[in-house]
Amino acid sequence: xxxxxKDINHLAKLSNLSLELAEKTVLKRDIANIxxxxxxxxxxxxxxxxxxxxxxxxxxxxxxxxxxxxDADREALLSLTKEExxxxxxxxxxx
Amino acid sequence: MTExxxxxITIGIECHVQLKTKxxxxxxxxxxxxxxxxxxxxxxxxxALPGMLPxxxxxxxxxxxRAGAAMNARINPKSRFDRKHYFYPDSPxxxxxxxxxxxxxxxxxxxxxxxxxxxxxxxxxxxxxxKLTHFDTYSLVDLNRVDTPLLEIxxxxxxxxxxxxxxxxxxxxxxxxxxxxxxxxxYNGNMRFDVNISxxxxxxxxxxxxxxxxxxxxxxxxxxxxxxxYERQSKLLxxxxxxxxxxxxxSDATGVTTGQRSKEEAQDYRYMPEPDLxxxxxxxxxxxxxxxxxxxxxxxxxARFSDVIPADTLEILLDYPELVNRLSEISDAKQPVDYxxxxxxxxxxxxxxxxxxxxxxPSAKQLIELSAMKNKNELSSTSAKEVFIxxxxxxxxxxxxxxxxxxxxxxxxxxxxxxxxxxxxxxSKPETAKAxxxxxxxxxxxxxxxxxxxxxxxxxxxxxxAVSEILKKKLK
Numbered sequence: 001x002x003x004x005x006k007d008i009n010h011l012a013k014l015s016n017l018s019l020e021l022a023e024k025t026v027l028k029r030d031i032a033n034i035x036x037x038x039x040x041x042x043x044x045x046x047x048x049x050x051x052x053x054x055x056x057x058x059x060x061x062x063x064x065x066x067x068x069x070x071d072a073d074r075e076a077l078l079s080l081t082k083e084e085x086x087x088x089x090x091x092x093x094x095x
Numbered sequence: 096m097t098e099x100x101x102x103x104i105t106i107g108i109e110c111h112v113q114l115k116t117k118x119x120x121x122x123x124x125x126x127x128x129x130x131x132x133x134x135x136x137x138x139x140x141x142x143a144l145p146g147m148l149p150x151x152x153x154x155x156x157x158x159x160x161r162a163g164a165a166m167n168a169r170i171n172p173k174s175r176f177d178r179k180h181y182f183y184p185d186s187p188x189x190x191x192x193x194x195x196x197x198x199x200x201x202x203x204x205x206x207x208x209x210x211x212x213x214x215x216x217x218x219x220x221x222x223x224x225x226k227l228t229h230f231d232t233y234s235l236v237d238l239n240r241v242d243t244p245l246l247e248i249x250x251x252x253x254x255x256x257x258x259x260x261x262x263x264x265x266x267x268x269x270x271x272x273x274x275x276x277x278x279x280x281x282y283n284g285n286m287r288f289d290v291n292i293s294x295x296x297x298x299x300x301x302x303x304x305x306x307x308x309x310x311x312x313x314x315x316x317x318x319x320x321x322x323x324x325y326e327r328q329s330k331l332l333x334x335x336x337x338x339x340x341x342x343x344x345x346s347d348a349t350g351v352t353t354g355q356r357s358k359e360e361a362q363d364y365r366y367m368p369e370p371d372l373x374x375x376x377x378x379x380x381x382x383x384x385x386x387x388x389x390x391x392x393x394x395x396x397x398a399r400f401s402d403v404i405p406a407d408t409l410e411i412l413l414d415y416p417e418l419v420n421r422l423s424e425i426s427d428a429k430q431p432v433d434y435x436x437x438x439x440x441x442x443x444x445x446x447x448x449x450x451x452x453x454x455x456x457p458s459a460k461q462l463i464e465l466s467a468m469k470n471k472n473e474l475s476s477t478s479a480k481e482v483f484i485x486x487x488x489x490x491x492x493x494x495x496x497x498x499x500x501x502x503x504x505x506x507x508x509x510x511x512x513x514x515x516x517x518x519x520x521x522x523s524k525p526e527t528a529k530a531x532x533x534x535x536x537x538x539x540x541x542x543x544x545x546x547x548x549x550x551x552x553x554x555x556x557x558x559x560x561a562v563s564e565i566l567k568k569k570l571k
Binding site for chain 2: 010014015016051053054056058059060061062063064065066067068070071072074077078080085086087088089090091092093094
């Protein structure tokens with residue numbers, strides 16, 4: 001399967017990455033190889049087989065609706081951000 | 096619809112309902128961030144720190160089933176969660192956990208007061224995003240709302256006018272509030288509506304290109320925005336131009352919608368099964384138990400009260416579940432509700448008294464007694480209203496309506512013996528002699544004067560119509 005520069009640009013946009021031309025060239029080759037390897041799976045006939053969503057076969061796992069401690073306070077969480085202001089996370093303007 | 100429109104309108108609505116759980120959908124943090132500091136209701140799970148595992152809130156599952164019952168919907172025993180990927184600062188995970196492939200609530204419908212049924216396509220559980228506040232050169236992120244449980248309810252495109260869009264949203268809101276699954280506070284975004292609208296020429300089979308108006312949170316803005324969008328799209332079509340498929344925002348202040356982002360290049364969310372959350376596989380018994388917990392809905396109250404409360408009064412009352420609940424209690428006690436319903440709409444919901452809605456509502460017992468006293472003419476209609484308003488004062492809570500009426504000296508004298516004594520006394524006064532003579536001479540108008548004198552003598556407590564009868568008899 002051929003991977004085009006357009007595909008790479010699309011994936012980069014979806015992943016929020018900005019890539020150099022050299023990186024794009026490498027990724028184009030690598031992703032094409034990965035897809036080729038994975039496409040071996042197409043040889044299997046999976047019609048009538050339920051997709052595997054998870055491997056633990058657990059169901060109906062939920063907790064009760066009780067408030068517990070947050071484990072980490074606001075200051076600890078905010079200290080992980082690049083920049084904060086008025087106890088909020090400051091980010092470049094997005095609208 | 097009174098006017099004939101040139102184009103047919105097709106509207107489908109997506110509604111996000113915030114479920115009133117104590118904790119968030121995937122973490123054990125307080126879900127009620129009202130009046131709390133930004134980022135104070137956030138756990139490492141909401142913050143999406145590496146290695147954090149979401150744990151599903153069982154109450155959200157139960158409320159989703161109850162909401163399904165409130166829209167006559169089939170519940171899917173098997174449902175699961177998926178990741179919807181996008182990058183935006185309001186979502187630290189880089190994806191939203193939702194139910195894309197296997198939603199918990201299947202097909203249902205909402206019946207409008209007009210009798211028309213709007214079909215529900217499905218409804219699914221998902222986590223809300225955080226809140227962004229935009230400034231000149233930057234934006235601030237508050238994650239308190241991250242993963243508040245939402246039920247997204249998707250209607251079929253069965254709605255065919257802006258008025259019907261408003262009616263649908265209102266009826267959906269009422270059903271969710273009566274079902275007890277949400278606080279339903281529209282001002283604070285507890286229910287948010289996205290309205291998809293397209294136009295086509297009458298007779299055309301194919302639907303036109305649609306625009307989506309995002310994030311409406313009042314019934315009035317839903318109707319206004321849909322009306323505006325009809326005008327805008329019909330002007331384009333009149334000119335032979337095309338409607339662009341896009342997301343538009345509505346401004347209450349300017350009364351127009353504006354394009355936000357074009358959907359020509361389809362969004363690529365790369366949905367994938369959420370590996371951290373095992374699927375749901377609910378038993379019939381479990382579903383039934385939750386389904387049956389759905390309390391009476393507006394449609395049930397319409398059926399119950401249609402004989403005793405006029406339809407337009409009832410529609411007003413249905414916006415206030417607390418009032419309808421009180422009427423039900425009165426009706427359960429086999430007492431008449433018509434007078435109380437009238438007090439609710441004409442007194443309590445009158446503009447000048449609406450602040451009373453913040454106080455505790457008088458009990459069913461108080462209202463039953465008040466209604467009985469009014470019906471027996473022990474209270475004039477003015478006095479009954481006065482007692483009703485006073486019953487809202489905290490110091491009168493628990494007091495019987497009769498005691499309060501006595502305290503306020505408002506009970507009318509109906510006892511004919513006592514009334515006759517007062518009438519006799521008035522008639523014996525020299526200043527009424529001329530009026531008596533005039534009345535006997537055929538001037539019936541002066542009866543009013545004499546009634547007034549008796550009322551004055553009784554200090555307003557006599558029943559005027561009873562007084563009038565006694566006077567007529569005595570002056571024959």
